[in-house]
Amino acid sequence: GENVEQHPSTLSVQEGDSAVIKCTYSDSASNYFPWYKQELGKGPQLIIDIRSNVGEKKDQRIAVTLNKTAKHFSLHITETQPEDSAVYFCAASNDYKLSFGAGTTVTVRA
């Protein structure tokens, strides 16, 4: 089955700086790579996703890149704000049955 590794496990950044989270996957058949933000006591919120026929996707301050050859994908958050503090999960799938990374706890220092 699919195995997704996520790094780092924790990330502390100064407000206004950028944050980068990296994930690798094992199954070359995976073609759907969503990212979720989870705040305390809430369900995971889809923030951006990318499919295998696209190398990069951007939505305001959030961007995701995908390198299919190397089997890794990354989340980039620019101009971080305190409300970006949360746990972020990457996931991979080829049939929407998602395999998740272990999560990254992001803390934005004011």
Next chain:
Amino acid sequence: SAVISQKPSRDICQRGTSLTIQCQVDSQVTMMFWYRQQPGQSLTLIATANQGSEATYESGFVIDKFPISRPNLTFSTLTVSNMSPEDSSIYLCSVVGAGSNTEAFFGQGTRLTVV
């Protein structure tokens, strides 16, 4: 995006009892899934809820422990049976939309504590 309602949002249950969790979506979806998130951990897929037929379970999860129903395209239930404290987790419903809206969304989850 689809609006997903899960009930109950949280519950405290006695060991040995069962709890049924409901997931209702406001639009037709192609796929529905159930996940478990143990305290401080990531999400693990329990099963795919298949409309009108038996659910498809992932390794480590069995129908006797986690019976699932999906009578139509917008509703599913997950039952956690014969609960033990190890079943204390957040249980999450996920859906994939129909047509061009093929993204995977999650409900708010059901926080279950077994005492």
